[in-house]
Amino acid sequence: MPAPVKSAARRPAKSDPLGLGAFAATATSPNKLAYVDAAQRAVLYHANCFELLDRIIDRHPDGYFDMVFADPPYFLSNGGITCHAGKMVKVDKGEWDRSRSPELNHEFNTEWLRRCQQALKPNGTLWVSGTHHVIHSVGYAMQQLGMKLLNDIIWEKPNPPPNLACRNFTHSTETLIWAAKTEKSKHLFHYRQMKADNDGKQMKSVWRLTAPGKDEKSHGRHPTQKPVELLLRCIEASTNPGDSIFDPFNGSGTTGVAALRSGRRYVGSELDPEYVKLTTSRLKAAGAP
Numbered sequence: 001m002p003a004p005v006k007s008a009a010r011r012p013a014k015s016d017p018l019g020l021g022a023f024a025a026t027a028t029s030p031n032k033l034a035y036v037d038a039a040q041r042a043v044l045y046h047a048n049c050f051e052l053l054d055r056i057i058d059r060h061p062d063g064y065f066d067m068v069f070a071d072p073p074y075f076l077s078n079g080g081i082t083c084h085a086g087k088m089v090k091v092d093k094g095e096w097d098r099s100r101s102p103e104l105n106h107e108f109n110t111e112w113l114r115r116c117q118q119a120l121k122p123n124g125t126l127w128v129s130g131t132h133h134v135i136h137s138v139g140y141a142m143q144q145l146g147m148k149l150l151n152d153i154i155w156e157k158p159n160p161p162p163n164l165a166c167r168n169f170t171h172s173t174e175t176l177i178w179a180a181k182t183e184k185s186k187h188l189f190h191y192r193q194m195k196a197d198n199d200g201k202q203m204k205s206v207w208r209l210t211a212p213g214k215d216e217k218s219h220g221r222h223p224t225q226k227p228v229e230l231l232l233r234c235i236e237a238s239t240n241p242g243d244s245i246f247d248p249f250n251g252s253g254t255t256g257v258a259a260l261r262s263g264r265r266y267v268g269s270e271l272d273p274e275y276v277k278l279t280t281s282r283l284k285a286a287g288a289p
Contacts, residue, residue: 017043018064018267020055029271031055035280042256042266042283046276049248049269053115063121063181065267066188066243069234069255070116070128071224072138075105102137109134110141112248117145119246120181123188125150127234128177129226135175148180150187154206155230178238187238194237207233212254224251231258239264253279257286 016033017040023031029048036043045052056064116126126147128138142149153176160172180187194203212227231254235245241263247255250268252275259266260283270276 015040018056018059020059023047023055026051034270034276035283037283040265042260042286044250044253044256044268044270044276044279044283046271046273047269048271049112050115052269053112053119053248057115057118060119063119063124064244065120065246066124067235067239067245068116068120068124068126069231069245069247070112070126070249071226071247071251072109072112072128072130072134072249074131074134074224105134106137106141109137110144113138113141113147114145116246116248117147117181122181123185124181125185125187125238126179126181127238128179129155129174130176131171131174135177139177142177142179146182148183148185148187149177150180151178151205152176153178156206156208157211158208159210176234178234188240190237194233197233221252226254228254228258228261231255232262235259235262235264250279251275253282256283260286 015036017036023033025031026048029051031047031051032045034044034046113126113128120126126142128135128142130138139149139152155174155176157172157174160170163170195201197203207230209227209230212225235255235258239245242265244265244267245255245259247266247268250256250270253268253270256266256268256279266283268279270279
Protein backbone atom coordinates (compact mmCIF):
# COMPACT_ATOMS: atom_id res chain seq x y z
CA MET A 1 0.00 0.00 0.00
CA PRO A 2 1.59 3.30 -1.05
CA ALA A 3 2.51 5.78 1.63
CA PRO A 4 0.10 8.68 1.97
CA VAL A 5 1.16 11.79 0.15
CA LYS A 6 1.76 14.72 2.48
CA SER A 7 -0.05 17.83 1.43
CA ALA A 8 2.08 20.93 1.02
CA ALA A 9 1.96 23.21 4.01
CA ARG A 10 -0.13 26.24 3.33
CA ARG A 11 1.50 29.58 3.84
CA PRO A 12 -0.61 31.63 6.22
CA ALA A 13 -2.40 34.55 4.68
CA LYS A 14 -1.00 37.98 5.35
CA SER A 15 -2.61 39.56 8.39
CA ASP A 16 -3.36 43.25 8.49
CA PRO A 17 -2.08 44.81 11.75
CA LEU A 18 -4.13 47.98 11.15
CA GLY A 19 -7.36 45.97 11.08
CA LEU A 20 -8.62 47.57 7.87
CA GLY A 21 -10.51 44.47 6.78
CA ALA A 22 -11.74 44.04 3.21
CA PHE A 23 -10.34 46.82 1.06
CA ALA A 24 -11.80 46.73 -2.43
CA ALA A 25 -9.84 47.87 -5.46
CA THR A 26 -11.02 50.95 -7.32
CA ALA A 27 -10.41 52.43 -10.75
CA THR A 28 -7.44 54.34 -9.34
CA SER A 29 -5.92 51.92 -6.83
CA PRO A 30 -5.37 48.17 -6.23
CA ASN A 31 -5.88 48.80 -2.47
CA LYS A 32 -4.22 45.66 -1.23
CA LEU A 33 -1.74 44.61 1.41
CA ALA A 34 1.48 44.03 -0.53
CA TYR A 35 3.86 43.08 2.26
CA VAL A 36 3.97 42.51 6.00
CA ASP A 37 6.82 40.91 7.92
CA ALA A 38 6.32 38.11 10.45
CA ALA A 39 6.68 40.46 13.43
CA GLN A 40 4.33 43.03 11.83
CA ARG A 41 6.99 45.70 12.16
CA ALA A 42 6.87 46.67 8.49
CA VAL A 43 3.67 46.93 6.46
CA LEU A 44 3.36 48.05 2.83
CA TYR A 45 0.13 48.70 0.95
CA HIS A 46 -0.13 48.78 -2.82
CA ALA A 47 -2.60 51.64 -2.72
CA ASN A 48 -3.45 55.24 -3.43
CA CYS A 49 -2.60 57.07 -0.20
CA PHE A 50 -5.84 59.10 -0.31
CA GLU A 51 -7.98 55.97 -0.32
CA LEU A 52 -5.78 54.17 2.20
CA LEU A 53 -5.79 57.13 4.61
CA ASP A 54 -9.57 57.45 4.38
CA ARG A 55 -9.80 53.79 5.40
CA ILE A 56 -7.33 54.22 8.27
CA ILE A 57 -9.12 57.31 9.58
CA ASP A 58 -12.45 55.49 9.45
CA ARG A 59 -11.06 52.58 11.51
CA HIS A 60 -8.90 54.72 13.82
CA PRO A 61 -10.70 58.07 14.27
CA ASP A 62 -8.51 59.11 17.23
CA GLY A 63 -5.30 58.69 15.21
CA TYR A 64 -2.95 55.76 14.70
CA PHE A 65 0.53 57.08 13.87
CA ASP A 66 3.12 58.81 16.03
CA MET A 67 4.87 60.32 13.03
CA VAL A 68 4.36 60.83 9.31
CA PHE A 69 7.21 61.40 6.88
CA ALA A 70 6.17 62.51 3.41
CA ASP A 71 8.19 63.18 0.29
CA PRO A 72 5.38 64.29 -2.05
CA PRO A 73 5.60 65.02 -5.77
CA TYR A 74 7.66 68.15 -6.45
CA PHE A 75 5.83 68.87 -9.75
CA LEU A 76 9.13 69.16 -11.60
CA SER A 77 8.53 67.02 -14.68
CA ASN A 78 7.59 69.71 -17.14
CA GLY A 79 10.26 69.65 -19.83
CA GLY A 80 13.27 70.95 -17.94
CA ILE A 81 16.78 69.48 -18.01
CA THR A 82 19.28 68.32 -15.42
CA CYS A 83 22.58 66.48 -15.22
CA HIS A 84 22.70 62.76 -14.42
CA ALA A 85 25.91 60.70 -14.50
CA GLY A 86 27.59 63.47 -16.46
CA LYS A 87 24.90 63.63 -19.14
CA MET A 88 22.16 66.12 -19.92
CA VAL A 89 18.76 64.48 -19.35
CA LYS A 90 15.15 65.64 -19.27
CA VAL A 91 13.48 66.13 -15.92
CA ASP A 92 10.77 63.51 -16.42
CA LYS A 93 10.14 61.40 -13.33
CA GLY A 94 6.70 60.30 -14.46
CA GLU A 95 3.11 61.41 -14.81
CA TRP A 96 2.80 61.62 -11.00
CA ASP A 97 5.33 64.48 -10.94
CA ARG A 98 3.71 66.72 -13.57
CA SER A 99 2.32 70.09 -12.51
CA ARG A 100 -1.32 70.76 -13.37
CA SER A 101 -1.41 74.37 -12.07
CA PRO A 102 -0.39 76.15 -8.85
CA GLU A 103 -4.00 76.04 -7.67
CA LEU A 104 -4.48 72.32 -8.30
CA ASN A 105 -1.06 71.50 -6.87
CA HIS A 106 -1.97 73.32 -3.65
CA GLU A 107 -5.35 71.60 -3.50
CA PHE A 108 -3.56 68.24 -3.81
CA ASN A 109 -1.13 69.15 -1.03
CA THR A 110 -3.92 70.33 1.25
CA GLU A 111 -5.94 67.15 0.81
CA TRP A 112 -3.16 64.66 1.56
CA LEU A 113 -1.92 66.79 4.46
CA ARG A 114 -5.42 66.95 5.93
CA ARG A 115 -5.69 63.17 5.86
CA CYS A 116 -2.24 62.69 7.38
CA GLN A 117 -3.12 65.15 10.13
CA GLN A 118 -6.24 63.14 10.97
CA ALA A 119 -4.28 59.87 10.99
CA LEU A 120 -1.80 61.23 13.56
CA LYS A 121 -2.19 60.73 17.31
CA PRO A 122 -2.91 63.97 19.24
CA ASN A 123 0.79 64.62 19.96
CA GLY A 124 2.11 63.24 16.67
CA THR A 125 4.31 65.15 14.24
CA LEU A 126 4.67 65.39 10.49
CA TRP A 127 7.85 65.80 8.43
CA VAL A 128 7.62 66.87 4.77
CA SER A 129 10.55 67.26 2.38
CA GLY A 130 10.60 69.23 -0.84
CA THR A 131 12.24 71.81 -3.05
CA HIS A 132 11.03 75.37 -3.60
CA HIS A 133 8.65 74.04 -6.24
CA VAL A 134 6.37 72.52 -3.60
CA ILE A 135 7.51 73.30 -0.05
CA HIS A 136 5.93 76.78 0.17
CA SER A 137 2.54 75.32 -0.73
CA VAL A 138 3.05 72.63 1.91
CA GLY A 139 3.91 75.17 4.61
CA TYR A 140 0.92 77.35 3.76
CA ALA A 141 -1.43 74.35 3.77
CA MET A 142 -0.10 73.29 7.18
CA GLN A 143 -0.98 76.73 8.55
CA GLN A 144 -4.41 76.59 6.95
CA LEU A 145 -5.02 73.24 8.66
CA GLY A 146 -4.02 74.53 12.09
CA MET A 147 -0.78 72.63 12.48
CA LYS A 148 2.06 74.00 14.60
CA LEU A 149 5.22 74.65 12.58
CA LEU A 150 8.24 73.56 14.63
CA ASN A 151 11.25 73.85 12.31
CA ASP A 152 12.29 74.23 8.73
CA ILE A 153 15.36 72.08 8.17
CA ILE A 154 17.75 72.79 5.32
CA TRP A 155 19.29 69.63 3.91
CA GLU A 156 22.51 70.74 2.20
CA LYS A 157 23.91 68.38 -0.43
CA PRO A 158 27.70 68.65 -0.80
CA ASN A 159 27.61 66.88 -4.18
CA PRO A 160 24.68 68.37 -6.17
CA PRO A 161 24.40 67.97 -9.96
CA PRO A 162 25.86 70.95 -11.84
CA ASN A 163 23.69 73.75 -13.15
CA LEU A 164 23.70 73.28 -16.93
CA ALA A 165 21.73 76.39 -17.86
CA CYS A 166 24.06 78.74 -15.94
CA ARG A 167 21.15 81.15 -15.50
CA ASN A 168 20.77 80.86 -11.71
CA PHE A 169 22.50 79.46 -8.62
CA THR A 170 23.16 75.71 -8.43
CA HIS A 171 20.38 73.91 -6.57
CA SER A 172 22.07 72.22 -3.62
CA THR A 173 19.43 72.09 -0.88
CA GLU A 174 16.05 70.69 0.01
CA THR A 175 13.79 71.90 2.80
CA LEU A 176 12.07 69.76 5.41
CA ILE A 177 9.22 71.21 7.44
CA TRP A 178 8.59 69.64 10.85
CA ALA A 179 5.13 70.31 12.27
CA ALA A 180 2.96 69.12 15.14
CA LYS A 181 -0.62 67.94 14.54
CA THR A 182 -2.20 71.02 16.18
CA GLU A 183 -1.19 74.13 18.12
CA LYS A 184 -2.09 72.25 21.33
CA SER A 185 0.05 69.18 20.58
CA LYS A 186 2.84 68.35 23.04
CA HIS A 187 5.37 67.11 20.54
CA LEU A 188 8.28 64.82 21.38
CA PHE A 189 11.85 66.00 20.79
CA HIS A 190 14.93 64.05 21.87
CA TYR A 191 17.05 67.13 22.47
CA ARG A 192 19.78 65.35 24.44
CA GLN A 193 20.24 62.64 21.82
CA MET A 194 20.47 65.18 19.00
CA LYS A 195 23.02 67.19 21.00
CA ALA A 196 25.06 64.06 21.68
CA ASP A 197 24.96 63.17 17.98
CA ASN A 198 26.37 66.63 17.25
CA ASP A 199 29.52 66.32 19.40
CA GLY A 200 27.84 67.83 22.45
CA LYS A 201 26.64 70.98 20.69
CA GLN A 202 23.06 72.01 19.99
CA MET A 203 22.06 70.67 16.61
CA LYS A 204 21.27 73.43 14.12
CA SER A 205 18.62 73.40 11.43
CA VAL A 206 21.12 73.03 8.57
CA TRP A 207 22.09 69.40 7.96
CA ARG A 208 24.93 68.57 5.57
CA LEU A 209 24.33 65.03 4.30
CA THR A 210 25.34 63.32 1.07
CA ALA A 211 22.78 61.90 -1.34
CA PRO A 212 22.20 58.11 -1.30
CA GLY A 213 25.24 56.11 -2.40
CA LYS A 214 25.41 52.98 -4.53
CA ASP A 215 24.87 50.69 -1.53
CA GLU A 216 21.47 52.30 -0.83
CA LYS A 217 20.47 51.84 -4.47
CA SER A 218 21.63 48.22 -4.79
CA HIS A 219 18.03 46.95 -4.90
CA GLY A 220 16.90 49.46 -7.52
CA ARG A 221 16.58 53.18 -8.11
CA HIS A 222 14.02 55.87 -7.46
CA PRO A 223 14.42 59.41 -8.88
CA THR A 224 13.83 61.20 -5.56
CA GLN A 225 15.36 58.69 -3.14
CA LYS A 226 16.43 60.12 0.22
CA PRO A 227 19.48 58.99 2.23
CA VAL A 228 18.80 56.65 5.16
CA GLU A 229 20.83 58.93 7.44
CA LEU A 230 18.39 61.78 6.83
CA LEU A 231 15.39 59.66 7.77
CA LEU A 232 17.14 58.19 10.79
CA ARG A 233 17.74 61.66 12.18
CA CYS A 234 14.12 62.73 11.71
CA ILE A 235 12.81 59.52 13.26
CA GLU A 236 15.18 59.41 16.22
CA ALA A 237 14.60 63.09 16.97
CA SER A 238 10.82 62.89 17.21
CA THR A 239 9.73 59.33 18.10
CA ASN A 240 10.41 56.59 20.63
CA PRO A 241 11.36 52.97 19.87
CA GLY A 242 8.22 51.00 19.10
CA ASP A 243 6.35 54.04 17.72
CA SER A 244 4.45 53.82 14.42
CA ILE A 245 5.54 55.80 11.36
CA PHE A 246 3.61 56.30 8.13
CA ASP A 247 4.85 57.33 4.68
CA PRO A 248 2.05 58.18 2.19
CA PHE A 249 4.47 58.44 -0.78
CA ASN A 250 6.60 55.38 -0.05
CA GLY A 251 8.80 55.51 -3.17
CA SER A 252 11.89 53.37 -2.58
CA GLY A 253 10.99 52.65 1.05
CA THR A 254 13.78 54.61 2.75
CA THR A 255 11.46 55.62 5.59
CA GLY A 256 10.72 51.95 6.24
CA VAL A 257 14.39 50.98 6.22
CA ALA A 258 15.22 53.74 8.71
CA ALA A 259 12.25 52.82 10.90
CA LEU A 260 13.37 49.20 11.14
CA ARG A 261 16.99 50.15 11.87
CA SER A 262 15.85 52.39 14.72
CA GLY A 263 13.40 49.92 16.27
CA ARG A 264 10.21 51.62 15.11
CA ARG A 265 7.19 50.27 13.24
CA TYR A 266 6.43 51.26 9.67
CA VAL A 267 3.44 51.54 7.36
CA GLY A 268 3.88 52.67 3.76
CA SER A 269 1.61 53.38 0.80
CA GLU A 270 2.85 53.04 -2.78
CA LEU A 271 0.88 53.03 -6.04
CA ASP A 272 3.64 52.08 -8.51
CA PRO A 273 4.10 48.26 -8.67
CA GLU A 274 7.81 48.57 -9.48
CA TYR A 275 8.44 50.59 -6.34
CA VAL A 276 6.37 48.12 -4.32
CA LYS A 277 8.83 45.42 -5.43
CA LEU A 278 11.82 47.66 -4.71
CA THR A 279 10.58 48.48 -1.22
CA THR A 280 9.80 44.86 -0.41
CA SER A 281 13.35 43.90 -1.33
CA ARG A 282 14.84 46.68 0.80
CA LEU A 283 12.66 45.90 3.81
CA LYS A 284 13.67 42.25 3.71
CA ALA A 285 17.34 43.22 3.54
CA ALA A 286 16.84 45.61 6.46
CA GLY A 287 15.75 42.76 8.71
CA ALA A 288 12.03 42.30 8.10
CA PRO A 289 11.83 38.68 6.80
